[in-house]
Amino acid sequence: MNIDPADPKKPDRDxxxxxxxxxxxxxxxxxxxxxxxxxxxxxxxxxxxSYLQGHPDMKHIPGVxxxxxxxxxGISAAVGMAISAKLSGDDYRVYTxxxxxxxxxxxxxxASMLAAHRKLDNLVVIVDNNxxxxxxxxxxxxxxxxxxxxxxxxxxxxINIDGHDFDAIDAAFKEARETKGQPTAIIAKTVKGxxxxxxxxxxxxxxxxxxxxxxxxxMADLEKVGEALCQK
Amino acid sequence: MSEVKKIATRESYGNALAELGKKHEDVVVLDADLAAATKxxxxxxxxxxxxxxxxxxxxxxxxxxxxxxxxxxxxxxSSFAMFAAGRAFEQVRNSIGYPKLNVKIGATHAGISVGxxxxxxxxxxxxxxxxxxxxxxxxNPSDDIEAKAAVEAAYEHxxxxxxxxxxxxxxxxxxxxxxxxxxxxxxxxxxxxxVTIIASGLPVSESLAAAEKLAADGISAEVINIHTIxxxxxxxxxxxxxxxxxxxxxxxxxxxGGLGSAVCDVLAQNAPTxxxxxxVNDVFGESGPAVQLIKKYGLxxxxxxxxxxxxxx
Ligand SMILES: Cc1ncc(C[n+]2csc(CCOP(=O)(O)OP(=O)(O)O)c2C)c(N)n1
Ligand SMILES: [Mg+2]
Numbered sequence: 001m002n003i004d005p006a007d008p009k010k011p012d013r014d015x016x017x018x019x020x021x022x023x024x025x026x027x028x029x030x031x032x033x034x035x036x037x038x039x040x041x042x043x044x045x046x047x048x049x050s051y052l053q054g055h056p057d058m059k060h061i062p063g064v065x066x067x068x069x070x071x072x073x074g075i076s077a078a079v080g081m082a083i084s085a086k087l088s089g090d091d092y093r094v095y096t097x098x099x100x101x102x103x104x105x106x107x108x109x110x111a112s113m114l115a116a117h118r119k120l121d122n123l124v125v126i127v128d129n130n131x132x133x134x135x136x137x138x139x140x141x142x143x144x145x146x147x148x149x150x151x152x153x154x155x156x157x158x159i160n161i162d163g164h165d166f167d168a169i170d171a172a173f174k175e176a177r178e179t180k181g182q183p184t185a186i187i188a189k190t191v192k193g194x195x196x197x198x199x200x201x202x203x204x205x206x207x208x209x210x211x212x213x214x215x216x217x218x219m220a221d222l223e224k225v226g227e228a229l230c231q232k
Numbered sequence: 233m234s235e236v237k238k239i240a241t242r243e244s245y246g247n248a249l250a251e252l253g254k255k256h257e258d259v260v261v262l263d264a265d266l267a268a269a270t271k272x273x274x275x276x277x278x279x280x281x282x283x284x285x286x287x288x289x290x291x292x293x294x295x296x297x298x299x300x301x302x303x304x305x306x307x308x309x310s311s312f313a314m315f316a317a318g319r320a321f322e323q324v325r326n327s328i329g330y331p332k333l334n335v336k337i338g339a340t341h342a343g344i345s346v347g348x349x350x351x352x353x354x355x356x357x358x359x360x361x362x363x364x365x366x367x368x369x370x371x372n373p374s375d376d377i378e379a380k381a382a383v384e385a386a387y388e389h390x391x392x393x394x395x396x397x398x399x400x401x402x403x404x405x406x407x408x409x410x411x412x413x414x415x416x417x418x419x420x421x422x423x424x425x426x427v428t429i430i431a432s433g434l435p436v437s438e439s440l441a442a443a444e445k446l447a448a449d450g451i452s453a454e455v456i457n458i459h460t461i462x463x464x465x466x467x468x469x470x471x472x473x474x475x476x477x478x479x480x481x482x483x484x485x486x487x488x489g490g491l492g493s494a495v496c497d498v499l500a501q502n503a504p505t506x507x508x509x510x511x512v513n514d515v516f517g518e519s520g521p522a523v524q525l526i527k528k529y530g531l532x533x534x535x536x537x538x539x540x541x542x543x544x545x
Contacts, residue, residue, distance in 0.1 A: 081299040
């Protein structure tokens with residue numbers, strides 16, 4: 001992405017909207033490690049007085065392009081940004097990440113219809129397809145499948161990938177950039193809690209924090225995953 | 233009596249947008265399949281590429297407007313008050329209000345003067361909803377001149393603004409050379425000593441006519457036009473209340489949460505004063521010609537006159 005931690009609001013930057021705003025902790029640590037704000041500030045997350053709000057806050061957090069947290073709304077803002085770029089002939093690109101439960105919101109489809117209608121090929125919608133939402137499996141609660149066919153029916157260019165395969169992610173973004181005349185939807189098959197043995201595929205870990213012992217296990221698990229990745 | 237000129241403030245909205253579009257390239261207008269009714273069609277005709285019809289999807293439209301605002305353009309998102317403030321309330325709160333984005337919401341067809349469409353389309357709750365959002369400016373103009381000035385002022389103001397317009401043609405009352413629109417400043421239209429009538433929107437002209445009738449009965453009514461409900465001109469309210477000792481509020485909105493409530497908040501905290509709230513009395517509207525509905529719901533000059541007279545006894 002064309003972004004610059006030294007100039008987080010530069011007008012020609014690519015935009016990212018975390019429509020599934022509840023995963024702010026992952027977003028914040030990415031931004032911090034990319035240099036947008038000090039990594040040690042992450043420890044103030046959700047503390048009174050901290051700028052690191054429970055959900056993304058564009059007014060106070062460097063690098064955050066849109067406030068979000070109410071599911072279904074971020075994608076509309078991303079569509080607005082993409083429309084604005086088309087209006088003024090700017091060539092920045094807009095990325096937005098949605099949950100697979102989030103797409104149960106009708107607003108997602110209102111936004112998708114408009115995105116394809118206006119041929120927003122500068123927009124990429126990514127669906128984090130981990131098959132879980134708070135009350136359980138999306139297939140048990142209110143299945144949105146087939147997700148790819150739905151976006152196809154809404155005139156998106158659709159790419160299915162393994163969301164944990166970095167090469168596949170890279171290739172998908174490249175394909176999206178080369179797609180003209182329609183927006184792209186990347187349906188990323190993922191495992192919630194990936195890499196942490198006791199968290200994988202457990203809906204109960206949606207919004208829970210590990211205790212010290214669990215934290216140690218989790219970090220050790222992630223070390224192993226990291227090493228394996230580096231050897232690839 | 234010479235014919236008074238009448239124009240619906242939604243017409244003023246469309247015309248003002250087209251003017252604004254000429255002056256400012258960053259103005260973008262959004263609509264949700266009501267461009268003919270909200271009059272954004274006037275803007276569309278002049279600047280088709282800057283008019284974005286989002287289709288019948290008001291929640292998405294508010295989010296799209298928010299996204300456009302993040303890029304520095306000034307979007308005016310338009311629909312009926314019922315759908316702009318009602319259907320899309322949470323989107324306005326979370327996607328526009330919380331990030332304090334520079335979005336202008338042009339809400340037409342507010343209040344019972346919508347007429348024949350009936351209760352589902354007559355929004356008497358929008359001011360209550362919008363004024364509860366932190367940082368939201370709420371403007372309810374009374375005639376063509378004020379409505380056009382309000383659109384201009386909304387553009388100049390940086391931050392979210394809710395603009396409330398009507399469907400029915402209403403008399404032009406502000407056509408004097410000294411008229412000046414100042415955001416958050418009340419306009420005293422008539423000086424008086426016995427009672428203060430504070431009105432907003434469509435009932436301002438009716439309140440002026442009522443004051444005329446009251447004068448004939450020896451009751452001197454001060455008439456104040458509040459076009460900006462938030463931030464409210466507290467000083468003007470307190471000053472007039474101190475002078476007359478009696479306050480009547482008149483609005484084409486529920487008596488719950490609108491102008492009357494805002495005025496009561498100020499008075500209760502600073503100078504408890506007896507208040508009579510005239511508005512839609514916690515009921516839904518109904519179908520019928522607008523003028524008949526205004527009479528039936530007690531917002532015409534005669535009804536206001538009767539109620540104020542009784543209140544002053
Ligand atoms: C409009 C709205 N309703 C409910 C919630 C509460 N909520 C937060 S996360 C979540 C589940 C999200 O599931 P999914 O979109 O699949 O996200 P993921 O699995 O990636 O965490 C819910 C219901 C919310 N934030 N917004
Ligand atoms: Mg999920």
